[in-house]
Amino acid sequence: MLEIRNLTKRFGGLTAVRDVSVTMEAGKINAIIGPNGAGKTTFFNLISGVHQPTSGSIVFKGQDVTRLRADQMARLGVSRTFQTTALFDNASVLDNLIVGHRLRTRSGLWDVLARTRLAREEEKICRDKAERALDFVGLNHIHHRLAADISQEERKRVAFALALCTDPNIVLLDEPAGGVNPEETVGLAALIRKMVDSGLTVCLIEHKMDMIMSLADKILVLSYGEKIAEGTPAEIRANPQVIEAYLGSEHAAA
Known part of the structure; x- marks a missing residue:
């Protein structure tokens, strides 16, 4: 579904991502791991269009994007x-999500102000x-x-829902289990699996190794902006470079 070819991003004299090539498989859970500063979030920003790459290419469903x-x-x-x-804390949870589907609507400011038929129909669709x-x-x-009154774990779920409201084919999750307890992490992992079972492709960045190793179909490992390994959880767990760079000996023995 998503093919990354020789992707590089430089910020002045700093190379945050260097010559990374990888394929994100459709209908799978693709994970990206690596120590802090490895370039994971920059990599996501390149894929999602937040940053433009210095060199390399991104192909999505056969289209150069x-x-x-x-x-x-x-x-x-x-x-x-x-x-x-980031949510609108003074708005309801539902209103936060209604904003998400506006990406797919055609009504403009005049339609909204005049309450045209198009605006009313699209408002119902968004709701x-x-x-x-x-x-x-x-x-x-x-x-x-109100979004301000919900828990951290609920905010994570709202973020998932907001992504779903855009009618995606692939969802990029940046540390979806960050800041939640182990029991809540299990629930979020089940939700990620549910997303894939419903037909979506997922790519996630996460530091919780137990979650990644039990959930991911394929893992990409970055270190200092470079790809050092790619493979199944079993292959990554046994890779000496990964053990040295990130996982630690306890995962090698697991």
């Missing part, structure tokens, strides 16, 4: 979450989409609550 902006990538079906979930996304992530019971 290397120079597309983030909004163009989202319209093509690439959605992402961020390490910190229906938001309600289905909330149901998918198990949060229908808090649709009316």
Whole structure:
């Protein structure tokens, strides 16, 4: 679904991502791991159109999308979450999600102000989409609550739902289990698996190795912006370079 070829990103004299090539497989959970400063989030920013690469190419479903902006990538079906979930805290959870599907609407400012038929029809579509996304992530019971009043784990689920509201083909999850406890991590992992079972492709960055090793179909390992390994969890766990760079000897023995 997503093919990365010799991707490089330089910020002045710093090379954050260097000559990385990888394929993200459709209908799979593709994980990216590596120590802090390895270039993982920069890599996501390149894929999603937040940053433009210095060199290399990105091909999505057979189309060269290397120079597309983030909004163009989202319209093509690439959605992402961020390490910190930014919501409109003074709006309800449902209203936060209604905004997400606006990406797919055609009504403009005049339609909204004049309450045209198009605006009314699209508002209903956005609301229906938001309600289905909330149901998918198990949060229908808090649709009316202000975003400021929900827990960290619920914010993570809302971020998943917001990504789903854009009608994606692939979802990029940046540390989806960051800041939640082990029990909540298990629940989020089950939700990620549910997303893939529903037909989506997932690529995630995560530091919780137990979660990654039990969840991912394929893992890419970055270190100092370079790819040092790629393979199944079993292959990554046994890779000497990965053990030295990141995982530690306890994973080699597991």
